[in-house]
Each structure stands twice: as structure tokens, then as C-alpha cells.
Amino acid sequence: MKILTCPLNGPRPVSEFFYWGEVRPMPDPAAASDDEWADYVFNRNGAPGVKREWWCHTPSNTWFIAERDTEKDLVLKTYFYPGEE
Amino acid sequence: MISALAVSPVAEIATLLAPADQPAAVARLGLADVSLTARHGCKGPGTVAWLQGLGLPIPPQPNSWLPLDGGGRIARLGFTEFLIEGPDALIAPLVSAPRAAGVYPVLRQDAALILGGARLDELLRQTCNVNFRPLELAARPVVLTSMVGVGVTVIPELRNGQPAVRIWCDGTYGHYLWETLLGIAVELGGGAVAPHSFN
DSSP states (O other): OOEEEEETTEEEEGGEEEEEOOOOOOOTTTTTTTHHHHHHOOOOOOOEEEEEEEEEEETEEEEEEEEEEEETTEEEEEEOTTOOO | OHHHHOOTTTTOOOOOOOOGGGGHHHHHHHEEEEEEEEEEEETTTTTTHHHTTTOOOOOOOOOEEOTTTTSOOEEETTEEEEEEEHHHHHHHHHHSSSOOOEEEEEEEOOEEEEEESSEEEEEHHBBOOOOTSOOGGOOOEEEEEEEEEEEEEEEEEEETTEEEEEEEEEEEGGHHHHHHHHHHHHHHEEEOGGGGGGO
């Protein structure tokens, strides 16, 4: 069983969580070029490596960030998005 | 927000054991429906100050609870969400009190259950990923987890010296959760009982 540690609820099986994708800062729609905007909307980075990802502990609806090495399948750390705790 | 239910989510299927059989079932593993208990949910950045203004104690830590004068309890779910449950005389003023800025109502039409008895741990090991035994009951913990795939709020406690849990879940899952838990409880020698059997 894979275990993920929620910053609020502690270690729980990964079945209690869902994944909401990599943290991707949105470019300013008014200032971004069409190429930059299209890249933000349509493209995702699938290269293995350390990713900052959104995860949610579903029973408590607690959203947080997990830094995960997708190459080694290791969770390095989990924490609240700054300002959310 | 009106959270009171006119009919329990499990009313149609909650057939209790004969009264004479209930004490023995509770000693092993009893399941009771307390969904009609009045409760109120609220959340938001202004909630702590609003509840304090209404004279309620605030559990200092997320995922903990405190008893209320006159019966009932207040549970802190996360940082700014609360579940208050108790007698109508306690909940009605909360429901009718004007809400302050940053206080949002949370509909709490839960299926609420009591599950307890000597064989509780055997059931929990089949249905839930959290080990409740090491939890320090004096710290009044609240556990938000998943039980047979349903998101639940759980408060572990002792009733008549036996381990027990209070469980709340979304009312629409109540039928499934009741049937599943009762099926296992019956296998373990227990059954459906009236809530006062635990007193």
C-alpha cells in the first residue's frame, strides 16, 4: 500500500487522495503571447523528475502540495500551499 | 441553514434486534442510527470569532472536539470548519443566529451512526485504513478518513467501558454504509440496536 502524508491528517493510504496535476503558474493572459498561452493551456510536462503537484485528501477536502520524484516514484515532502494553512 | 432531517437516511432499512437481544449484541458489536440528532455545520475565516461570540468553546487543534454544556459536542474539522451536534435547544439558536462576515453554512444532513462493542476493532480492520487503537481518547481526536470507500468523520470514544466510534457521512451514502457495517457486525455476533442501548 502506498502511503501519502497529508499535512493536516497525517499518513494515509493513497486511496484517500486524488491528484490534480502539476503546479503550473498561469501566465498573464493579457501579456502572454499566443504561443505562451497555448503552451499553458494545451501542453503538460511528462518528463520524469521532481514535480510539485496538487493533491487532495478527499475525506477532509484538504488541498496541499506534494513534491514527488516521478522517476523514482518517491514523495519527497508534502506541505500546504503558501498562505493556505 | 436547516440541517435537521425529517427522516433518517437509513430509516427504511434500520430494522432493530428485539429489545431483549440488544444488550448482548451491544456487548459484542452494536450499530445504532442517530441521524436525527440536531446538528449545525459552518466554515470560513470568520467562523472561530462567530462561534466564540455565541459562547461556544473552540477546540484549539484541527481534528479535535470538545463537549458542550447541556450535552452535545463541537468538532473542529480542519482549520476553519466546525460540526456542532447536540440537543435541539442548543442547535436551534445557532441555526437562527445571524451569520457574520466570513461564516458560511455547511449542510449537515448526515447519516450519523454509533458503532461499538468488544469486537469493534475486528470490524474496523476490515473497513478502514486508520488504526484507532493507539489514539489517545483524552485528547479527543477527530479522524477524517475513508470507510468502505465512503468519506467519514469519526470520533473514537468509550461507551460502557467498550470501544465505540461515532460516525458521520454524507446522508446519500448512509444506506450503503449502514448495510455494509451491519453485515459485518452480524457476522461478528452483533446487530442493529437502539441508541440508548449504548448508555
